[in-house]
Amino acid sequence: xxxxxxxxxxxxxxxxxxxxxxxxxxxxxxxxxxxxxxxxxxxxxxxxxxxxxxxxxxxxxxxxxxxxxxxxxxxxxxxxxxxxxxxxxxxxxxxxxxxxxxxxx
Numbered sequence: 247x248x249x250x251x252x253x254x255x256x257x258x259x260x261x262x263x264x265x266x267x268x269x270x271x272x273x274x275x276x277x278x279x280x281x282x283x284x285x286x287x288x289x290x291x292x293x294x295x296x297x298x299x300x301x302x303x304x305x306x307x308x309x310x311x312x313x314x315x316x317x318x319x320x321x322x323x324x325x326x327x328x329x330x331x332x333x334x335x336x337x338x339x340x341x342x343x344x345x346x347x348x349x350x351x
Contacts, residue, residue, distance in 0.1 A: 291347040294322045305345060307338040322348035 292301055294316060302313035312334060319333045325348045328334045334342075 292345055293349045294325060294328070294346050295320055295348055295351060297346075306341045308342065312338065321351075323350070324348050 292305065294302075297316075299310070299313045299317060302308055302316050303310050308316070315333050316328065319327070319331050322328070322331075325343060325346050326339075327348065329336055329339050
């Protein structure tokens with residue numbers, strides 16, 4: 247019976263020592279992936295008021311039909327005009343919102 251407690255004690259000690267190291271490695275991994283997400287962010291936002299049909303069509307979920315609607319709805323005071331003017335459905339807007347801006351010319 248004494249050996250069972252000794253083995254349990256060593257196993258528990260090993261778990262206590264290994265767990266913080268595993269947690270630290272996991273934290274480093276997560277912070278590294280968050281950093282790579284920031285690095286892949288677009289360098290420049292696409293202006294809804296001046297972008298070409300091809301530039302707009304290249305946005306996720308847009309295509310030629312929505313690109314034509316966006317151009318037809320110009321000018322935009324804010325990018326949220328895309329939903330308030332009923333140019334895009336909310337789901338499509340959410341896909342492109344971080345990629346676009348409505349600059350005033």
